[in-house]
Amino acid sequence: MLAADLAAEFRVSEDTIRRDLREMAAAGLCERVYGGALPLAPSSLTLSQRVAMAPERKAALARASVGFIAPGSTVFLDAGSANLAIAQLIAPELKATIVTNTPLIAAALMEKPEIDLILVGGPLNRAVGAAVGARAQRDIEQLRPDLCILGTCGADADAGLTAIYFEDAEFKRLVASRSRAVLVAVTNDKLGTAAAHAVVGIDAVTTLVLEADAPATYVAAFGTSGTAIVMAEASER
Numbered sequence: 001m002l003a004a005d006l007a008a009e010f011r012v013s014e015d016t017i018r019r020d021l022r023e024m025a026a027a028g029l030c031e032r033v034y035g036g037a038l039p040l041a042p043s044s045l046t047l048s049q050r051v052a053m054a055p056e057r058k059a060a061l062a063r064a065s066v067g068f069i070a071p072g073s074t075v076f077l078d079a080g081s082a083n084l085a086i087a088q089l090i091a092p093e094l095k096a097t098i099v100t101n102t103p104l105i106a107a108a109l110m111e112k113p114e115i116d117l118i119l120v121g122g123p124l125n126r127a128v129g130a131a132v133g134a135r136a137q138r139d140i141e142q143l144r145p146d147l148c149i150l151g152t153c154g155a156d157a158d159a160g161l162t163a164i165y166f167e168d169a170e171f172k173r174l175v176a177s178r179s180r181a182v183l184v185a186v187t188n189d190k191l192g193t194a195a196a197h198a199v200v201g202i203d204a205v206t207t208l209v210l211e212a213d214a215p216a217t218y219v220a221a222f223g224t225s226g227t228a229i230v231m232a233e234a235s236e237r
Contacts, residue, residue: 047104047129050081054187056235057211058085061185064232065149065209068183071095073146076175077105079130079168080151082185084108090115099143101171102130118143125167132171140175148179150205154193155186157221160202162195169197176200185209185232191218202227211235 003021007014024030062085069075069090074097077083087098087108094114100106101120109115122135130136150172154162161184163169176182182205191214202208202225210219212234223229 047079047081047084047102051084051104053081055085057187058082058185059089060232060235061187061209061211062086062089064230065183065185066090068147068149068207069094069096070146073097074099074143076100076140076143076145076148076179077102078149078151078172078175079105079128079132082187083149083151086149086185099145100130101132101136104129125165128165128168130168132165132167137171137174140171140178143178145175145179146181148175148182150176150182150184150199152184152186152190152199153195155184155190155202155208156192156194157202157218157225159194159198161199161205162193163197163199164195166197169195169199172199176204181206183207183209187211188214191215201225 003014003017006017021030058081061082065086066089071094077087077098077100079102084105087105090109090112092112092114094112097116097118098109099118099120103119103124106117106119109117120131120136120139122131122133124130125132150161152161153164163172176199182200184205186208188211202222205227207228207230208222209230209232212232214231219229
């Protein structure tokens with residue numbers, strides 16, 4: 001929603017609209033951005049809870065994403081239920097180094113014999129399902145991944161990628177900045193939403209993987225950033 005459009009619709013001043021948006025944002029009803037407001041990113045459940053939600057959609061995103069993991073490369077796999085689906089689809093014969101801060105993802109890779117697995121350490125943030133604190137950030141500073149497969153709480157062409165938790169946003173921003181390429185697989189419910197903490201702009205994302213039925217308006221808006229857009233095949237039901 002744009003402040004100017006709302007002012008015209010309700011026949012009030014833009015200052016009035018901005019005041020109302022500030023009050024709505026303070027009440028947790030929306031996220032304010034320059035010129036208007038976005039819906040809040042979906043409420044965060046634990047990673048284990050999110051794994052059970054729309055698994056067929058995440059599997060479709062994973063099938064479109066897993067081919068970007070090149071043999072011999074070093075890849076960081078961030079926390080996220082779609083990223084867990086990617087880890088599960090990695091072929092057992094693929095030789096690569098996978099770095100993750102997420103125990104559930106590490107467990108999914110343990111039985112893949114050709115994967116060199118590095119688990120980033122430190123205290124576990126249960127809400128995120130991963131280590132994202134100072135120790136994890138120090139570990140990441142020793143790495144230069146060829147590819148970072150980043151998780152996100154919200155994705156919008158203007159607001160960029162956002163995260164619900166401050167430390168998680170800080171960690172994601174660091175690992176993205178140290179990676180040669182960044183891939184993000186996004187479910188439809190996160191499109192056009194924003195969480196409280198900025199991660200990176202869409203123009204910092206190399207490849208954005210979207211669902212087959214992602215709304216065309218979002219696809220077009222993301223395309224103006226220069227990011228490569230990959231559409232997953234329709235999910236299997």
